[in-house]
Amino acid sequence: MLKLENVCKTFYSDGQPFDAVKNVSLHIKKGEIFGIIGLSGAGKSTLIRCMNRLETPTSGDIKIDGESVINMSESQLRKLRKKVTMIFQHFNLLMQRTVAKNVRYPLELAGVPKAQANKRVMELLEIVGLQDKADNYPSQLSGGQKQRVAIARALASDPEILLCDEATSALDPMTTQSILSLLQDINRRLGLTIVIITHEMAVIRQICTNVAILDGGRVAEEGSVDEVFTHTRSEAGRRLFGFVADHAKSPEAEAPVPMLRIVFDGMKINEPVISELSLKTGIAMNILYADVNLINGKRYGQMTIERPAKAEDAKLLIDTLTEQGITVQEVDA
Amino acid sequence: MYRKSRIAGFILLIPAVILILLSVSAIFVDNAASPLNKPYEAIRIDDANRLAASTAITDAEETVTRASTRVTDATDAADAAKETTETAMTAEDEGDYDAETKPGELGIAIAAARDAGLDVTDIYDAYVPVVNTELDTLLSDTLTTVKRAESTIEDAVTALTKAEDAILVLVPDAEFEALPELTEANVPKLGDLKGTARFRRRADNYVLRCETAATNVAAVETAAASILDTCKTALNDYKVPLSATLITFAVSRALDLLVYGLILLIIALALLVAPAWLARKWKNPMFRKGVAFIFVVGLLAAALHYTSGETWELMKTNTFDTLYMTIPSTFFAYVVGLPLGVILVITSPGNIRPNKTVNSVLGVIVNFLRSIPFLILLVMLFNVTRLVMGAAIGTRAIIFPLFVAAFPYVARIVEGSINEVDRGVVEAAQAMGSNTFQIITKVLIPESLPSLINGAAICMTTILSYTAMAGSAGGEGLGKVAVIYGLNYRQYDVMYLASLLLVALVQIIQIGGGLLMRAVDHRK
Ligand SMILES: Nc1ncnc2c1ncn2[C@@H]1O[C@H](COP(=O)(O)OP(=O)(O)OP(=O)(O)O)[C@@H](O)[C@H]1O
Ligand SMILES: [Mg+2]
Numbered sequence: 001m002l003k004l005e006n007v008c009k010t011f012y013s014d015g016q017p018f019d020a021v022k023n024v025s026l027h028i029k030k031g032e033i034f035g036i037i038g039l040s041g042a043g044k045s046t047l048i049r050c051m052n053r054l055e056t057p058t059s060g061d062i063k064i065d066g067e068s069v070i071n072m073s074e075s076q077l078r079k080l081r082k083k084v085t086m087i088f089q090h091f092n093l094l095m096q097r098t099v100a101k102n103v104r105y106p107l108e109l110a111g112v113p114k115a116q117a118n119k120r121v122m123e124l125l126e127i128v129g130l131q132d133k134a135d136n137y138p139s140q141l142s143g144g145q146k147q148r149v150a151i152a153r154a155l156a157s158d159p160e161i162l163l164c165d166e167a168t169s170a171l172d173p174m175t176t177q178s179i180l181s182l183l184q185d186i187n188r189r190l191g192l193t194i195v196i197i198t199h200e201m202a203v204i205r206q207i208c209t210n211v212a213i214l215d216g217g218r219v220a221e222e223g224s225v226d227e228v229f230t231h232t233r234s235e236a237g238r239r240l241f242g243f244v245a246d247h248a249k250s251p252e253a254e255a256p257v258p259m260l261r262i263v264f265d266g267m268k269i270n271e272p273v274i275s276e277l278s279l280k281t282g283i284a285m286n287i288l289y290a291d292v293n294l295i296n297g298k299r300y301g302q303m304t305i306e307r308p309a310k311a312e313d314a315k316l317l318i319d320t321l322t323e324q325g326i327t328v329q330e331v332d333a
Numbered sequence: 334m335y336r337k338s339r340i341a342g343f344i345l346l347i348p349a350v351i352l353i354l355l356s357v358s359a360i361f362v363d364n365a366a367s368p369l370n371k372p373y374e375a376i377r378i379d380d381a382n383r384l385a386a387s388t389a390i391t392d393a394e395e396t397v398t399r400a401s402t403r404v405t406d407a408t409d410a411a412d413a414a415k416e417t418t419e420t421a422m423t424a425e426d427e428g429d430y431d432a433e434t435k436p437g438e439l440g441i442a443i444a445a446a447r448d449a450g451l452d453v454t455d456i457y458d459a460y461v462p463v464v465n466t467e468l469d470t471l472l473s474d475t476l477t478t479v480k481r482a483e484s485t486i487e488d489a490v491t492a493l494t495k496a497e498d499a500i501l502v503l504v505p506d507a508e509f510e511a512l513p514e515l516t517e518a519n520v521p522k523l524g525d526l527k528g529t530a531r532f533r534r535r536a537d538n539y540v541l542r543c544e545t546a547a548t549n550v551a552a553v554e555t556a557a558a559s560i561l562d563t564c565k566t567a568l569n570d571y572k573v574p575l576s577a578t579l580i581t582f583a584v585s586r587a588l589d590l591l592v593y594g595l596i597l598l599i600i601a602l603a604l605l606v607a608p609a610w611l612a613r614k615w616k617n618p619m620f621r622k623g624v625a626f627i628f629v630v631g632l633l634a635a636a637l638h639y640t641s642g643e644t645w646e647l648m649k650t651n652t653f654d655t656l657y658m659t660i661p662s663t664f665f666a667y668v669v670g671l672p673l674g675v676i677l678v679i680t681s682p683g684n685i686r687p688n689k690t691v692n693s694v695l696g697v698i699v700n701f702l703r704s705i706p707f708l709i710l711l712v713m714l715f716n717v718t719r720l721v722m723g724a725a726i727g728t729r730a731i732i733f734p735l736f737v738a739a740f741p742y743v744a745r746i747v748e749g750s751i752n753e754v755d756r757g758v759v760e761a762a763q764a765m766g767s768n769t770f771q772i773i774t775k776v777l778i779p780e781s782l783p784s785l786i787n788g789a790a791i792c793m794t795t796i797l798s799y800t801a802m803a804g805s806a807g808g809e810g811l812g813k814v815a816v817i818y819g820l821n822y823r824q825y826d827v828m829y830l831a832s833l834l835l836v837a838l839v840q841i842i843q844i845g846g847g848l849l850m851r852a853v854d855h856r857k
Binding site (some may be wrong): 052054074077078080081082085086088090091093094095096097105106108109137138140150157190251278 | 651755757758760761762763764765766767775776779780782822853855856857
């Protein structure tokens with residue numbers, strides 16, 4: 001569906017070249033929700049902007065349904081952008097238009113007759129749950145509501161791919177949840193392919209099927225979300241998932257501490273995993289870092305503990321956890 | 334607490350009380366109890382005296398001139414009479430009559446009889462009494478003229494004396510050149526002269542009297558020149574005391590002074606009694622605006638109050654002229670400046686249609702035109718203006734240079750407004766597949782509309798201020814009125830009134846623009 005081959009993008013500022021995207025190759029399949037995660041400045045926005053050609057790659061090829069977008073003419077591009085729509089971190093709504101007229105904008109561009117367009121607008125607003133706000137101006141909406149309007153607007157031209165550039169980064173966790181659920185719902189109901197850019201692991205974990213980690217313009221790691229999260233291989237991934245604990249580099253630690261990373265992958269909320277583990281094995285655990293989120297009543301996240309000094313203790317821990325279906329990774333600082 | 338405002342209130346209280354006392358005594362100036370009663374009476378008498386002196390001077394000037402003209406007239410009449418009597422004398426001596434020099438039925442009859450060889454004595458005898466009556470009338474008329482000239486000389490002397498007296502009332506120690514003694518003509522008696530000879534003597538006498546009159550009038554004129562000069566200098570140098578000016582002003586505008594005094598009193602009392610309340614109220618912008626509004630309206634009302642019908646007409650036509658220049662030039666400046674501003678934005682580096690050449694060429698043109706002072710531009714464009722507007726000067730013609738001066742300004746203002754549009758929104762529009770034209774008409778302009786309206790109000794007031802220079806190119810308008818009346822006629826009240834109207838126009842545009850802006854602004 002969406003194929004990137006060796007995409008590079010070099011910016012020139014004051015004559016100095018800067019490679020924002022380096023040799024990125026990705027394959028995003030139809031109907032999947034693909035996440036791209038990376039730290040600030042990793043080149044995520046630049047990459048996603050190449051996908052609808054707001055940015056022209058310096059080299060490499062981007063194919064949508066087998067058709068290269070690199071050499072498209074202006075009018076072909078405009079047609080492409082009706083198929084590949086986008087939502088943004090700061091919503092980018094037209095502040096001087098009402099909600100309904102914002103959603104109608106793509107239909108105006110397509111020359112849809114007014115009555116038909118208005119009917120479609122109401123349908124779209126129903127999808128995002130904002131029928132009653134049709135005549136309000138964006139300034140009268142909350143951040144989450146604004147993003148819903150942006151989503152409705154992005155859906156207006158019946159796109160096949162929806163690009164989301166940090167669509168939830170300006171929202172609080174609750175609102176982020178609801179927007180992500182909405183995206184997932186749309187993905188399921190309309191079979192829309194969604195590319196999500198974020199720097200928050202939680203977003204990826206909640207709705208993405210596949211993920212690529214971008215680091216310094218390069219793809220550091222790519223694969224299914226479970227795979228990448230539970231068996232993080234790249235340095236960038238570890239940094240992103242936060243388990244290269246700072247203490248490892250802290251001055252108090254004379255020697256680097258060997259660690260165990262425990263990944264919770266949808267545990268029931270009422271299972272007291274860690275205390276049970278401690279009681280069962282009789283081993284005291286030193287928790288170095290923990291990051292656990294509750295999503296839909298399930299527990300997702302990770303915990304980094306100091307690896308017990310005795311090898312058998314460590315083995316006992318790992319075995320007990322693995323028995324319960326919990327992923328444990330040994331981490332060398 | 335609030336010590337400063339109490340001190341201010343106390344300081345304000347003093348002029349307030351003074352103004353109120355002054356205006357009350359001015360209102361009741363005719364009442365003997367008013368402290369202004371006596372001084373005002375004196376001022377009135379003094380005013381009357383000055384008026385009398387000034388009238389007397391003008392009168393004397395006119396009388397002297399009249400005397401001089403009348404003497405010339407009389408001399409001419411006497412000379413003519415003398416000539417006529419001499420001709421009659423010759424005709425009588427020769428018993429002859431010349432048809433050509435003395436036409437008329439009798440003369441023609443005499444000439445015809447003589448040509449026919451007839452005796453003309455009978456006819457001639459019939460002719461003489463007629464000639465005598467004619468001469469008599471002529472000489473009586475001449476005498477009237479001469480007498481009138483003589484009496485006007487006496488009038489002139491009297492008028493000069495009156496002027497001197499009027500000045501002496503004001504300046505008792507004024508000294509004047511002495512008035513000349515009028516000489517009388519020494520004329521021989523007619524005795525028992527009869528007939529035409531008597532007429533001739535009379536004519537001779539009149540000529541003599543005219544000669545004397547001419548001498549007299551010349552002496553009077555010389556004296557008058559010096560005396561009137563002394564009078565005028567004395568009147569000009571006469572100092573009206575400042576108190577008199579102030580009292581006159583207070584009496585003529587007593588009611589206004591009372592109003593101002595009461596306003597000051599209210600402010601002073603508010604500062605003294607309720608400074609806390611005032612401080613609280615003053616924090617409210619509506620209260621401050623209200624106070625400013627009352628102040629401006631009061632000024633305007635006061636100005637209009639002293640405006641005569643004529644001045645009012647002047648203001649009305651010139652307000653119209655000002656708008657006549659401002660509105661069309663603003664309109665055309667936007668017709669050109671709006672697209673230009675949009676092009677400046679979209680061709681700038683990193684924008685939706687970056688084009689270095691177009692951007693810098695337009696930028697240079699705009700900067701160039703913007704940096705020429707309007708007055709110079711007005712002159713530079715003379716020929717182009719004539720070509721475009723059909724005339725180089727006049728209220729209508731000025732619309733063109735105003736437009737040329739304004740459109741680069743408009744372009745920059747529009748550029749600023751359009752640049753306020755969030756880049757993200759433009760990007761979103763691009764991401765939805767809008768073409769450049771759609772981005773301009775559906776995003777850039779609508780999204781910056783409030784700012785554009787605000788900018789338009791600013792542009793319009795700028796153009797309004799340019800119209801003040803219209804006078805330099807034969808245009809009318811409030812600005813020109815203010816300049817001409819302030820600079821040339823020194824009628825400062827008219828100048829202030831015109832300026833006040835300009836301020837009012839600017840305020841209306843600004844407030845109107847602000848309201849419109851708020852009405853279309855949904856950005857918050
Ligand atoms: N138009 C440009 N000209 C020059 N450099 C640019 C331009 N756009 C982006 N860059 C640079 O490219 C790099 C990647 O930018 P990009 O916006 O893609 O990062 P990002 O991963 O989206 O970061 P963030 O999470 O902060 O949005 C940055 O170092 C940025 O400075
Ligand atoms: Mg970004």
